[in-house]
Amino acid sequence: MWGQLPYIAKLEKAGIPTVIIDLEDQHEMVKQEALAAGVPQVRYLPASRTLPGPEDVDNWIEDALEALVRPLTKKEKESGMYTPSQERVLFEGTLEEAEEFYQQTRHVPPPLDAPIAIYTDGYPIVVPTEERVREMLKGTSHKPDELITYQSDRSGRFGNVIKKGSVVRFQPRNWTATVEKVAINAVMAGCKPEHLPVVLAIAESGVGTGTTVFSNQWICVSGPIAKEIGMNSGLGMLGPGNPANSVIGRAYQLMAINLGGAIPGINRMSSIGSPINRGGLAFAECAEKLPPGWKGINEQFGFKKDESVAMVMTTEGGLNGAQFSPGGYRALQKSGHGGMARKLGVKGIPGPHNWLDWIIPDIWVGEREGPRTFIMVHEMAKHLYDIGFKSKEAVLEYIWKKSFEPLKKYRDRSWVDLTTNGWMGVERTSGKPWKELPDDYMVPVAGDEPTDNCIIVCGSDEEICFEITGGPRGMWGAAPVYSIDAWR
């Protein structure tokens, strides 16, 4: 809840009475966060998601003001220490009994109104017996009772600085975890010990989930560990079939559920959910097929080529794939034939041609403004290299410069009002307040700077490039790349 409850708790502890107006389906989240902030009895009232504002306010304004003067109840005057019991052994029984135990559900009330698994993503899990967890822990040199901490200094959301050694708080419940807890979830996901350093690196991210929109979580592994553990960076790397990709992606979701306490309909309010999170999504970068001079994700973020990292992404929005008709892309590049060649004005001229011009600026039509992560196959990356893009940064610069649009049009988009705090801030390219800029001032749609966007080369020999909404410098400044080697 973006710091609201810690703020309210600070005010109440300072002797300032408060009342919160929330939305009815957020009550459970308010209660959870109020407890975590140390003031479990905060007063709150629901606003409506559907009534017009004036009519809605009329229903509860008196109650809101009354909450500031109504004397405290005995319970509201209580103080103490909340110490929930946390048994290491959750269940004892046969494997069959345990399988059933871990599959138990609870009913989550409307707007969800259906059973939701308590410990799993809904699929059967590998039962985390003590023996299996012990075996899993052989995948790391870290001690089982070691708390998960940040392995390096890093930037957090909204410009916060996180120091190495700080304890990772798992979202949304702000819980902590040990190496053993991560190993338990890795067992449940079906991981092998050699996957554990990757899962621990993902754990370091705090495994955020998302709020009311189409929020996706995904992981890209870069560096030699991808080959070592058999991850798929080639054809179908986002799809089913590869054990390492599948179980590592799933481990994210199980950690979000168990270590973060994320519950759909309670504190994970993604309106329709996302199929990307069903089973989880992890894949590897195909570093050996990068064009000369193009850096892998590891090198882009200050690591060495022989170091392994996990880029852990939480993006709002969708996927937008460029579907090239069979042979259409090849016809463009080989001899300048077909629709793509006509659109680019290169009919009859042999390639290579800049296919980016075929998809830009439509990338931002009908979708969210903001940066994109481009996932492209190596052949298309090579064509860009052959045209003259000798680095990923050069491509990103090109895309970013092509993304400019008049401020008048930009204002009509959905989220900019939020990211500009109601246009009260300063526009980055001009250094001037948004409100002082003329309607025809050109602003970038693809983030504040080119490297807000990202390119990952992987996949098959067939032509495809698709864009995932969001980039690695999104999330209000959070740095999403974590060392895997630190967790070996």
Add this chain to the structure above:
Amino acid sequence: MTGLHFILKNNDLRRVKMAEKGKVYKCLNPVGIQLPVKTSPLAPRLDTLDGKTIHFSITGEPDITIALDKRLKKDYPNVNWTQKKSYTPMPVYLTDEEMKTTDGVILAVCW
């Protein structure tokens, strides 16, 4: 390994698993650790709103907060209203100095 050997090997594994069928296992808890939380009471409530400084912390949802802002000022003219507005869910915090002169806070909308 031939196909037959593969089947035999898997049958062997299956037999081992069958033999362990009745074994009781200790199964570990995957749930994260909630650190103990010191809980505090709510602040004492006000005896009256009249003459008090009440702060309205606006955090998004303008359809609700614009209407609320108008009603607060209209229906409670004896309150000294202050406000800070964010279009994001992140509230704009009161400073320590401002907290000294603030008697109560309404935060809307929490989402």
